[in-house]
Amino acid sequence: MSGLVVWFTGLSGAGKSTLATALEARLKASGQQVELLDGDAVREHLSKGLGFSREDRDSNIRRIGFVANLLAKHGVTVLVSAISPYRDTRSEVLAQASRKLEVFVDAPLETVKERDVKGLYAKALRGEIPHFTGVSDPYEPPLSPDVHLRTDLLSIEECVERLLETLDEREVAA
Amino acid sequence: MSGLVVWFTGLSGAGKSTLATALEARLKASGQQVELLDGDAVREHLSKGLGFSREDRDSNIRRIGFVANLLAKHGVTVLVSAISPYRDTRSEVLAQASRKLEVFVDAPLETVKERDVKGLYAKALRGEIPHFTGVSDPYEPPLSPDVHLRTDLLSIEECVERLLETLDEREVAA
Numbered sequence: 001m002s003g004l005v006v007w008f009t010g011l012s013g014a015g016k017s018t019l020a021t022a023l024e025a026r027l028k029a030s031g032q033q034v035e036l037l038d039g040d041a042v043r044e045h046l047s048k049g050l051g052f053s054r055e056d057r058d059s060n061i062r063r064i065g066f067v068a069n070l071l072a073k074h075g076v077t078v079l080v081s082a083i084s085p086y087r088d089t090r091s092e093v094l095a096q097a098s099r100k101l102e103v104f105v106d107a108p109l110e111t112v113k114e115r116d117v118k119g120l121y122a123k124a125l126r127g128e129i130p131h132f133t134g135v136s137d138p139y140e141p142p143l144s145p146d147v148h149l150r151t152d153l154l155s156i157e158e159c160v161e162r163l164l165e166t167l168d169e170r171e172v173a174a
Numbered sequence: 175m176s177g178l179v180v181w182f183t184g185l186s187g188a189g190k191s192t193l194a195t196a197l198e199a200r201l202k203a204s205g206q207q208v209e210l211l212d213g214d215a216v217r218e219h220l221s222k223g224l225g226f227s228r229e230d231r232d233s234n235i236r237r238i239g240f241v242a243n244l245l246a247k248h249g250v251t252v253l254v255s256a257i258s259p260y261r262d263t264r265s266e267v268l269a270q271a272s273r274k275l276e277v278f279v280d281a282p283l284e285t286v287k288e289r290d291v292k293g294l295y296a297k298a299l300r301g302e303i304p305h306f307t308g309v310s311d312p313y314e315p316p317l318s319p320d321v322h323l324r325t326d327l328l329s330i331e332e333c334v335e336r337l338l339e340t341l342d343e344r345e346v347a348a
Binding site: 033035045046048049059062063066067070071073074075076 | 220237
């Protein structure tokens with residue numbers, strides 16, 4: 001059976017990588033073949049030289065999708081953590097996976113600006129980073145995600161439990 | 175156990191894709207998880223916009239290597255068919271795979287020019303394709319490939335048998 005693609009989308013700082021990493025650990029502990037494709041890391045390997053225009057972002061997302069689907073085809077559960085701000089591009093890429101979950105990692109802009117773990121929002125607000133999602137570039141939230149997690153209201157552990165329950169319901173039990 | 179990366183290198187028209195496809199069929203028939211990454215197809219998905227300068231070729235080969243190693247990590251036998259003309263770049267990419275075979279698909283330039291299945295050599299010789307390996311761009315043959323196949327002397331079937339024997343010797347039996 002082909003593997004599942006679990007696609008985490010959301011603003012920078014919303015908690016995508018944190019949740020994907022926590023889920024990865026739980027799935028690995030249960031013996032599954034799991035691969036986490038982190039948008040930033042994959043960009044370094046597959047999309048050096050691309051910027052943050054819509055066209056370049058879309059190319060990067062399509063490349064991540066291509067790799068995710070290749071792995072899933074061989075039974076690997078693939079967790080993708082990528083801002084992936086454009087609704088149509090996410091839909092296009094996820095349409096190629098035979099089994100997938102779109103996870104909206106959602107925190108209000110005010111919350112992620114306050115967290116600002118990497119100091120990027122402060123820079124973006126000072127105009128030092130052009131094309132910064134949520135500040136100077138759009139983010140199009142999913143209209144009907146498979147899982148919608150408000151990370152300002154739920155703990156990491158609660159979010160992971162919600163994800164595991166959903167995987168379980170869809171018979172891809174952890 | 176991690177999967178094997180079988181890397182087919184050689185001139186355009188030497189028979190890389192033909193052999194990789196034939197080997198893929200044999201390995202699939204024996205129940206293995208196999209993925210064939212064809213240089214031209216992968217270039218379309220991962221390296222649109224890149225050209226054929228040394229830098230761009232190297233980027234493309236590194237991307238193919240990144241994907242091949244990801245798949246191999248999950249137990250997939252990965253067959254890569256790519257001209258991959260630069261020795262150092264092939265070595266660099268193959269060094270990242272824990273189990274690998276470098277296969278030199280070798281036919282004299284005169285032979286591949288005569289075959290010219292895609293009509294590319296004729297064009298390149300007329301100067302219509304810049305950076306064409308073997309005509310206007312270098313090809314650095316492996317110095318000690320794991321398998322060296324002279325496709326002007328051996329049949330496809332003989333080459334595939336040689337490959338299967340080598341896989342077998344290395345206990346990755348088909």
